[in-house]
Amino acid sequence: MLGRTANGLYWMFRYIERAENIARLVDAGLRVSLTRAGSSDEDWDGVLQSAGVREAFGEVHETLTAANAIDYLLRDRANPSSVMSCIDSGRNNARMVRTALTRETWEATNECWIELKQLLDRKIKAAELPEVIDVIKRRAGLIRGAFHGSMLRNDLYNFSRIGTFIERADNTSRILDVKYYVLLPAVSQVGSSLDNFQWESILRSVSAHRSYGWVYDAEYRPANIADFLILNVRMPRSLAYCYEKIVSNLGYLEADYGERHKAHDTAGAIKTMLKRGSIGDVMDQGLHEFLEDFISRNNQLSAEISEGYRFYH
Amino acid sequence: MLNAENLPRGPYQTYHEWYASQDPAHLIQKSRDAENIFRKTGITFAVYGHADSSEKLIPFDIIPRIISAREWRKLAQGIEQRVLALNAFLDDIYHKQEIIRAGRIPRALIEKNDAFLPEMIGFKPPGGVYTHIVGTDIVRTGEDQFYVLEDNARTPSGVSYMLENRETMMQMFPELFTLNKVQRVEDYPYLLRQSLASLAPPGCKGKPRVAVLTPGIYNSAYYEHSFLADTMGVELVEGSDLRVMDGKVKMRTTRGYEAIDVLYRRVDDDFLDPLTFRPDSALGIPGIMDVYRSGNITIANAPGTGISDDKAIYSYMPEIVEFYTGRKPILENVPTWRCSEADSLKYVLEHLEELVVKEVHGSGGYGMLVGPTASKKERADFADKLKAKPANYIAQPTLSLSTVPILVNKGIAPRHVDLRPYVLVSDKVRIIPGGLTRVALKQGSLVVNSSQGGGTKDTWVLED
Numbered sequence: 200m201l202g203r204t205a206n207g208l209y210w211m212f213r214y215i216e217r218a219e220n221i222a223r224l225v226d227a228g229l230r231v232s233l234t235r236a237g238s239s240d241e242d243w244d245g246v247l248q249s250a251g252v253r254e255a256f257g258e259v260h261e262t263l264t265a266a267n268a269i270d271y272l273l274r275d276r277a278n279p280s281s282v283m284s285c286i287d288s289g290r291n292n293a294r295m296v297r298t299a300l301t302r303e304t305w306e307a308t309n310e311c312w313i314e315l316k317q318l319l320d321r322k323i324k325a326a327e328l329p330e331v332i333d334v335i336k337r338r339a340g341l342i343r344g345a346f347h348g349s350m351l352r353n354d355l356y357n358f359s360r361i362g363t364f365i366e367r368a369d370n371t372s373r374i375l376d377v378k379y380y381v382l383l384p385a386v387s388q389v390g391s392s393l394d395n396f397q398w399e400s401i402l403r404s405v406s407a408h409r410s411y412g413w414v415y416d417a418e419y420r421p422a423n424i425a426d427f428l429i430l431n432v433r434m435p436r437s438l439a440y441c442y443e444k445i446v447s448n449l450g451y452l453e454a455d456y457g458e459r460h461k462a463h464d465t466a467g468a469i470k471t472m473l474k475r476g477s478i479g480d481v482m483d484q485g486l487h488e489f490l491e492d493f494i495s496r497n498n499q500l501s502a503e504i505s506e507g508y509r510f511y512h
Numbered sequence: 513m514l515n516a517e518n519l520p521r522g523p524y525q526t527y528h529e530w531y532a533s534q535d536p537a538h539l540i541q542k543s544r545d546a547e548n549i550f551r552k553t554g555i556t557f558a559v560y561g562h563a564d565s566s567e568k569l570i571p572f573d574i575i576p577r578i579i580s581a582r583e584w585r586k587l588a589q590g591i592e593q594r595v596l597a598l599n600a601f602l603d604d605i606y607h608k609q610e611i612i613r614a615g616r617i618p619r620a621l622i623e624k625n626d627a628f629l630p631e632m633i634g635f636k637p638p639g640g641v642y643t644h645i646v647g648t649d650i651v652r653t654g655e656d657q658f659y660v661l662e663d664n665a666r667t668p669s670g671v672s673y674m675l676e677n678r679e680t681m682m683q684m685f686p687e688l689f690t691l692n693k694v695q696r697v698e699d700y701p702y703l704l705r706q707s708l709a710s711l712a713p714p715g716c717k718g719k720p721r722v723a724v725l726t727p728g729i730y731n732s733a734y735y736e737h738s739f740l741a742d743t744m745g746v747e748l749v750e751g752s753d754l755r756v757m758d759g760k761v762k763m764r765t766t767r768g769y770e771a772i773d774v775l776y777r778r779v780d781d782d783f784l785d786p787l788t789f790r791p792d793s794a795l796g797i798p799g800i801m802d803v804y805r806s807g808n809i810t811i812a813n814a815p816g817t818g819i820s821d822d823k824a825i826y827s828y829m830p831e832i833v834e835f836y837t838g839r840k841p842i843l844e845n846v847p848t849w850r851c852s853e854a855d856s857l858k859y860v861l862e863h864l865e866e867l868v869v870k871e872v873h874g875s876g877g878y879g880m881l882v883g884p885t886a887s888k889k890e891r892a893d894f895a896d897k898l899k900a901k902p903a904n905y906i907a908q909p910t911l912s913l914s915t916v917p918i919l920v921n922k923g924i925a926p927r928h929v930d931l932r933p934y935v936l937v938s939d940k941v942r943i944i945p946g947g948l949t950r951v952a953l954k955q956g957s958l959v960v961n962s963s964q965g966g967g968t969k970d971t972w973v974l975e976d
Binding site: 200201202203205291294295297298302305306309310313354358452456458508509512 | 551552553554728729734738741742747748749750752753763764765766767768
């Protein structure tokens with residue numbers, strides 16, 4: 200397989216994952232603004248931060264309003280992480296690697312692009328927002344379904360999966376990092392409605408508010424929430440789960456190619472750290488410091504993968 | 513579809529009966545369905561110079577163009593003769609140049625032509641094949657009267673439409689294919705791969721590795737490039753994936769560099785090798801011409817084939833066919849005035865309102881004058897251009913092109929068409945029974961190019 204093809208698959212799936220995660224963040228933000236009394240515009244500040252675009256947003260918009268934020272996150276092509284930009288980039292990468300995709304996967308991606316381009320062509324009214332978010336999630340789900348149902352389990356598949364999970368680990372850790380202070384034991388008042396509400400919003404932004412209840416008996420405790428999203432290997436958006444998948448996919452590539460790279464050691468070390476650590480250790484190290492360190496190691500791994508598999512040269 | 517007595521022509525008989533039993537509204541709906549299939553599949557092309565409408569669909573008409581086995585046999589014989597002559601001509605002008613010495617073609621016409629590559633002089637491509645893939649543009653003016661409009665011997669495009677049109681028709685109207693015995697076109701990708709692999713260079717040991725070279729996703733024909741790589745099961749590469757190492761052209765893979773033996777390039781000669789041709793080309797591979805000349809890669813089509821489909825050479829095709837095959841051409845050339853010759857120029861200027869004037873090096877229907885439909889001012893402006901650079905132009909009469917029916921809102925209506933069958937050359941010449949029918953969608957229009965609003969149809973060659 201061409202290095203450029205591996206690169207294209209990797210980024211195609213990173214962008215589609217990101218588009219879905221941005222939609223989820225907007226969903227959580229919307230939920231917050233619906234359930235909270237009074238002005239909600241500053242709640243969007245946190246959403247923009249979680250999406251990693253707060254600063255860039257400030258360069259385009261003088262005032263922060265819900266409408267501005269939503270528009271910037273969903274439609275603005277000047278924002279490279281907006282849903283529309285992600286879908287554009289994801290589909291461009293898919294076109295580039297089209298010969299590597301099954302017809303089903305390509306068509307699901309192309310139809311996603313066709314529908315969203317039309318849907319996001321004009322400003323979204325508040326009343327239409329839930330439906331729009333639904334369409335984005337559904338379309339991303341169709342791509343995933345076509346991909347899982349039809350792709351050969353070979354190196355093409357491995358690079359696609361690695362892209363998905365590097366992006367997801369990045370997204371989950373950013374969501375946690377923006378809200379890390381509400382998870383610190385010192386400042387939280389267990390049982391207060393404000394905290395419950397903040398916690399629920401974190402869980403909602405990774406679509407985990409229901410599953411959390413199953414695992415931790417529906418009782419919001421900050422350490423449990425952090426444990427769920429960082430260390431619980433059964434939670435499909437947790438850092439530990441993402442690294443299980445990254446390491447196994449890198450393992451298939453190693454077996455297939457008979458070649459081991461720096462990336463294998465880096466990924467293995469991160470996985471071990473997540474497997475052996477307890478949430479107590481994480482809190483002792485400092486949640487914010489832990490997440491910052493994780494984000495930078497995750498980026499380093501991404502660079503090592505593109506180096507080892509000759510994505511660019 | 514109908515003859516002078518308003519009865520269905522032979523090959524259309526079965527289709528005509530079927531058509532008469534269809535609900536017109538249903539057919540219009542099917543026509544929309546077809547468009548959705550094309551959009552979903554992403555069968556689009558880019559129109560240069562339209563930034564905001566960068567991806568367009570080529571309109572597809574659901575009424576097939578039907579050719580009888582008898583008609584096809586004549587066409588196929590004529591095309592084979594012509595393609596063999598083209599290859600013999602290329603071999604000759606890059607070696608002994610007997611046709612020039614025999615005084616049949618002026619030396620200047622070859623050697624002063626930009627499409628003639630001195631780098632190819634004295635070099636024999638693997639298997640002696642120059643044009644691996646040819647798309648011959650043909651028009652019809654009467655029951656048995658066919659003319660060749662152009663020999664596309666560089667990188668003919670459109671074959672993906674031939675295949676996708678058939679696929680779409682079979683999906684939408686399966687019953688038509690049980691009613692009519694239509695010859696298969698679906699084997700084209702396998703035949704193309706076989707054909708390319710059979711012409712591997714002498715330096716290739718083992719199973720030849722084939723790849724398609726594309727300029728990238730922003731090229732107007734990118735869909736076709738990816739389609740061909742996909743259906744042949746070979747890599748689709750860009751210049752940035754390739755480099756010359758150890759005397760071979762190699763591609764950068766996730767496991768390291770691997771050699772390519774046969775490159776089906778969809779990049780023009782000029783851009784192929786910045787060390788030999790245009791130094792500013794970012795699409796090509798520096799040094800590939802050296803690898804080629806040392807027998808370590810096959811380039812299809814061979815560099816320098818453009819000299820054979822040049823519009824100035826076109827007018828000599830009857831002589832070329834006769835010179836190399838010893839027989840009269842089976843298919844006719846459209847009578848052509850070379851404006852470089854004073855008598856011809858005079859005639860053309862006096863008869864502009866009857867003629868089509870084309871640029872010698874132009875393509876895609878750009879930069880031409882269609883005399884009968886042009887305004888007085890357009891004709892006068894064009895006459896000035898002609899006088900300034902006569903050698904840049906040729907002129908041809910407007911032929912009374914045949915029409916075929918297309919589906920319009922009110923039923924069916926006649927439109928002008930041409931036909932591009934695809935030819936594969938290796939140790940033998942294989943012509944795929946069918947081709948791309950391009951249709952002028954505007955009433956009365958003679959311009960069928962997709963860049964100028966033309967559409968396409970499925971083309972059926974019936975079995976005997």
